[in-house]
Amino acid sequence: MHEDLLGNFALDGRVALVTGAASGIGREIAVVMAEAGAIPVIADINRDGLDQTADMIGQQGAQTIKRRTDVSQRAEIEALARETLDALGRIDIWVNVAGVIVNRPIMDAVEEEAERLLSVNLKGVYWGCSAAGRAMKDRGKGSIINMSSSGADSVVPGLSLYAMSKAAVNMATRTAAKEFGPHGIRVNAIAPGWIDTPMGTHSFVDENGEIDPAKREIGLRQREQSSPLGITGVPRDIALAALYLASDASRFVTGQILRVNGGVAMP
Numbered sequence: 001m002h003e004d005l006l007g008n009f010a011l012d013g014r015v016a017l018v019t020g021a022a023s024g025i026g027r028e029i030a031v032v033m034a035e036a037g038a039i040p041v042i043a044d045i046n047r048d049g050l051d052q053t054a055d056m057i058g059q060q061g062a063q064t065i066k067r068r069t070d071v072s073q074r075a076e077i078e079a080l081a082r083e084t085l086d087a088l089g090r091i092d093i094w095v096n097v098a099g100v101i102v103n104r105p106i107m108d109a110v111e112e113e114a115e116r117l118l119s120v121n122l123k124g125v126y127w128g129c130s131a132a133g134r135a136m137k138d139r140g141k142g143s144i145i146n147m148s149s150s151g152a153d154s155v156v157p158g159l160s161l162y163a164m165s166k167a168a169v170n171m172a173t174r175t176a177a178k179e180f181g182p183h184g185i186r187v188n189a190i191a192p193g194w195i196d197t198p199m200g201t202h203s204f205v206d207e208n209g210e211i212d213p214a215k216r217e218i219g220l221r222q223r224e225q226s227s228p229l230g231i232t233g234v235p236r237d238i239a240l241a242a243l244y245l246a247s248d249a250s251r252f253v254t255g256q257i258l259r260v261n262g263g264v265a266m267p
Contacts, residue, residue: 008249012037015088016246017080019071019128020098022049024197025147027056028235029095029242034062036243041084041091043069044098071098071124072116081131093246094132095145096125099165101199103158114161121165122172129176133185141184143246146173148191148257153267166191170257177255186254188245193261194223195233227262 016033020026022044030040034057042057042064044050050066057064065087069076084091099121102113125146136142151159152166170189177187204216223232241260244250259265 009243009247010037011093011243011247014038014092014246015041015084015090016093016095017041017043017084017091017132018095018097019043019069019080019124020096020147021053021066022046023053024199025192025195025235025238026095026097027053028239029097030064031056031060032236032239032243033093033095033246034060034064036247038093038246039063039065039088041065041067041080041088043067043071043080045070071096071128072119074123074127077124077127077131081135085135090139091132091135091142092139093143093145094128094135095147095242095246096128097147098124099147099199101159101162104161105158106160109161117161118165121162122168125169126172129172129187133176133180133183136180136185137183139184142186143250144176144180144185144187145242145245146187146189148173148189150191150193150259150261150265152191152257153259153265173257174255181254186245186250188250188254189257190238190241190245191257191259191261192238193227193233193259193264195235195238196220197235223264226264229262231262233260233262 016038018026018030021030021042030042033040042053047068054064054066069080100117102117132144146169148169149166151163152170173187173189204211204219224230
C-alpha cells in the first residue's frame with residue numbers, strides 16, 4: 001500500500017484519551033490508537049483492568065498514562081483533562097467509551113440503577129465532550145468520538161434506560177459537532193451492534209452470575225443469523241472504526257453516527 005495513503009490513518013505523536021479502557025471496546029480502541037502511533041491516556045473506574053490494558057500497550061513498546069476515573073463525576077473528568085494537559089501538553093483525540101447497562105422492564109425500574117446509568121452513559125459523555133472541546137479549542141483541531149449503540153435505533157424490551165441514554169448521546173454528538181466545528185473540532189459517534197464483550201454477554205449468565213457456555217453458544221448463533229453477513233462483531237471492528245474517525249482520513253466527517261452493526265439495523 002502506498003505510504004501516503006497509510007499516512008492518512010497515522011496518529012504519530014498524537015494524544016488519544018480513552019475512557020472505559022479497562023476492558024472490551026475501550027481497551028481495544030486504546031490498543032489500536034497505540035498501534036497507529038498515538039500516546040493513549042487510559043481511564044476507567046476499574047483499576048485492575050486499567051493495569052492489564054497498560055501492560056498490553058506496553059508490550060508494543062508504546063507509552064501510556066493511566067488514571068482511575070469515575071466518569072459519573074464531572075470533577076473527575078475535569079481532573080483527567082487537566083492532568084493530561086499538564087503531562088503531555090495536548091489532547092488530540094478523546095473517546096468516550098465508558099458505559100453501563102441495565103436490563104429491567106420499565107414497570108420494575110429501580111431509581112438507583114437509573115441514576116447510575118444516566119450519570120455514566122449520558123452525563124459522562126456530555127462532560128467528556130465539554131472537557132475535550134475546551135482542551136482542543138486553542139489548538140484549532142481535534143476529534144471527539146462518542147460510543148452510542150444500535151440500541152438507540154432498535155427497541156429491545158428491558159433495555160429502555162440504556163437505549164434512552166444512547167439516543168441522547170446521538171443528539172449530544174450532533175449538537176457538539178455544530179458548536180465545535182468552527183474551532184476545527186470534529187465530533188462523531190459509533191453505534192455498535194452486538195459485540196462479543198463482557199457487557200455484551202450479560203444475557204448469557206446463569207443464576208450464579210457466571211457465563212453459561214450453552215446459552216452463550218446459542219446466543220452467538222442467533223446473533224450471527226440476524227446479520228446479512230452471517231457474523232458477529234468483535235471489539236477490533238469498533239476500534240478500527242474509531243481509528244478512522246480519529247485520523248485525518250475522516251477530516252470531512254463530523255456530526256455522524258457510524259453504525260458498525262453487521263447490517264442488523266439499517267435506520
